[in-house]
Amino acid sequence: MFSELIRKNRTKRIFNGTSVSFDLLEELIEDCRFSASTYNRQSIRYILINNDRICSDIFKITNLPSTHKVPIQNKPGAFVVMVVDREINLPESFLYYNLGIATANLTLSAASKGYSCATLLSTNFEKLSKILSLSKEKRAVSIIAVGMSDQKVLTTDIKEGDTSYYKEGTTHVVPKLTVESLIYRKI
Ligand SMILES: Cc1cc2nc3c(=O)[nH]c(=O)nc-3n(C[C@H](O)[C@H](O)[C@H](O)COP(=O)(O)O)c2cc1C
Structure with a gap:
């Protein structure tokens, strides 16, 4: 939830x-x-x-x-x-x-x-x-x-690259880095 x-x-x-x-x-x-x-x-x-x-x-x-x-x-x-x-x-x-x-x-x-x-x-x-x-x-x-x-807003998973939000038709799209990309180190 x-x-x-x-x-x-x-x-x-x-x-x-x-x-x-x-x-x-x-x-x-x-x-x-x-x-x-x-x-x-x-x-x-x-x-x-x-x-x-x-x-x-x-x-x-x-x-x-x-x-x-x-x-x-x-x-x-x-x-x-x-x-x-x-x-x-x-x-x-x-x-x-x-x-x-x-x-x-x-x-x-x-x-x-x-x-x-x-x-x-x-x-x-x-x-x-x-x-x-x-x-x-x-x-x-x-x-x-x-x-x-x-307003329609969607997120999309990205591994790297441009994190800028953009428009797809009337939908506002927000790229979000994956868990794999976010974890810098595991010790
Ligand atoms: C500290 C802070 C300041 C922000 N200031 C602006 C702003 O001035 N204008 C705006 O359009 N969005 C602003 N935003 C919204 C961000 O652009 C938005 O959080 C980002 O694009 C990710 O989208 P999400 O909040 O849907 O995850 C701000 C967000 C934060 C956390």
């Missing part, structure tokens, strides 16, 4: 216009709050956004419309922005480890409920802070799009 969920949890970039409630977003945080974190500091805070106008403003500063040519009507129903204190006093490697764990748990939780996500680090975080009127004490460090998607 876990293996199925992890395979289902693909990045989707084209959403179908379904709205995302705060109740659903809070359920994601309910799963996320059990994430491991360095020294159990739990430094990440979450801004939940489903306001249509603000979602449009945020969508425009992600790379979904520019790189991926996603039309505005296919924007995500919600965004979750992760913020931390500017004076966090934690090495960046620890912070990004913690963000990775929280992101995995949040997106897996969404996938288990039939929603899809895209982590969008190629976002203009300076503009994002302005859109959110973020206080000077906080730093926005990650953003995840959440919504319902009809």
